[in-house]
Amino acid sequence: MTLRDKSLPAGDKDGEGRPAHVGFLLIPDFALLAYASAVEPLRAANRLSGRDLYHWSHVSIDGGPATASNGVSIRADHAVGTETRLDYVIVCAGGNPAIFQHPQTFAWLRHLARHRVRLGGVSGGPYILARANVLDGYRFTIHWEHAPAFLEDYPDLDLRRSLYEIDRDRLTSSGGTAPLDMMHAVIAREHGSELALAVSEWFLQTHVREGAGPQRMPLRERLGISHAPLLRVVGRMEQSLENPISREELARTANVSLRQLERLFRHHLGRSLGEHYLGLRLDRARDLLRQTSLSVLETALACGFASASHFSRGYRRRFGHPPRAEREKPVR
Incomplete structure (x- = not known):
């Protein structure tokens, strides 16, 4: 150590x-x-x-x-x-x-x-x-x-x-x-x-971790998949929430066609490429609404949405309530 x-x-x-x-x-x-x-x-x-x-x-x-x-x-x-x-x-x-x-x-x-x-x-x-x-x-x-x-x-x-x-x-x-x-x-x-x-x-620690080690599990374990090109794409998505990457660029990351990439998302994750990317951005938005004083519009922009109305519609569909209601909910 x-x-x-x-x-x-x-x-x-x-x-x-x-x-x-x-x-x-x-x-x-x-x-x-x-x-x-x-x-x-x-x-x-x-x-x-x-x-x-x-x-x-x-x-x-x-x-x-x-x-x-x-x-x-x-x-x-x-x-x-x-x-x-x-x-x-x-x-x-x-x-x-x-x-x-x-x-x-x-x-x-x-x-x-x-x-x-x-x-x-x-x-x-x-x-x-x-x-x-x-x-x-x-x-x-x-x-x-x-x-x-x-x-x-x-x-x-x-x-x-x-x-x-x-x-x-x-x-x-x-x-x-x-x-x-x-x-x-x-x-x-x-x-x-x-x-x-x-x-x-x-304390039954069979391995003492170095301080520089990662906080989160590797994507392979978090998502339960082993398809390397798909994991590269999801990794780029998670790193680019404020400025979303185009679908075409994501396909080039995986070195497959856009149609094939869509099939990979459906087969391995049970949702489309767009649905997965939108979910990541909305989850980040929920964290920002709970933990910052950013306005709804500022939160939307920080998560790659072009307008507050587009953001609010997506947020309501995913979480069942508008963004403004998030700050009224207790966090435990």
Whole structure:
């Protein structure tokens, strides 16, 4: 296992012999799996080493219990802004972090950054860090579901489509189980690869993933097909939603006639080329409507539609309601 970045400061190198204190900032609707994948390796490191290497506490925006997206609540030890010594603060967020509004949280994160507390985020947590203006000049990652909306809001930040990133005093993970791999890197850097490997083995990780690894399954597995030319076409579609590629160009990508390409879509995916491409664009539009403040027209243009009316008709046919109604629906 190769560490992503050797510059992450070690947790217990200050000569005080104390455990590193990790604060988990739990944003309402945070992703429980991503949080658990970040905190459990710390518990395992303590148990397997027989020492208190890490101490952790929970922070909520008001000091009350924080509720995850699945309804589970975790009691908070502190409220945002409470004076306590922290070595790390890891922001756990899910749901729709783009609409999170809490100036005290953003101010507290900036305060921590000025005092050189190591800041992290898992799943949607990096969105909160960006809103606090503490990611400028750092490379980082975020869950793929949040990436399109994030790029609309922060096109100039150094977003990577990786499993995790550790860049100096910032550590971010795309969520899901990827924090297990990120915390493996942290533990290895601070306490050695032997302990890190023991922690990973304890959690039945038969393979520790590199930070630069992909977030999503290969298209072959996601679609359940193995036809290479068709996979090339779908891959180009997914990468060109704002400026759709012509049907003729897609056929040239597969090196087949347009008629043959249509037959391939029908045979392998059960829908026409146009239906598949339209579905991809509408799915992206739904993500943008849920996670950004873009207008319906701006969303339509960002997903390759020439007019809001054309977009709205297609949206209603696919999802059963107009685009404007999407923002009225709760996201879980």
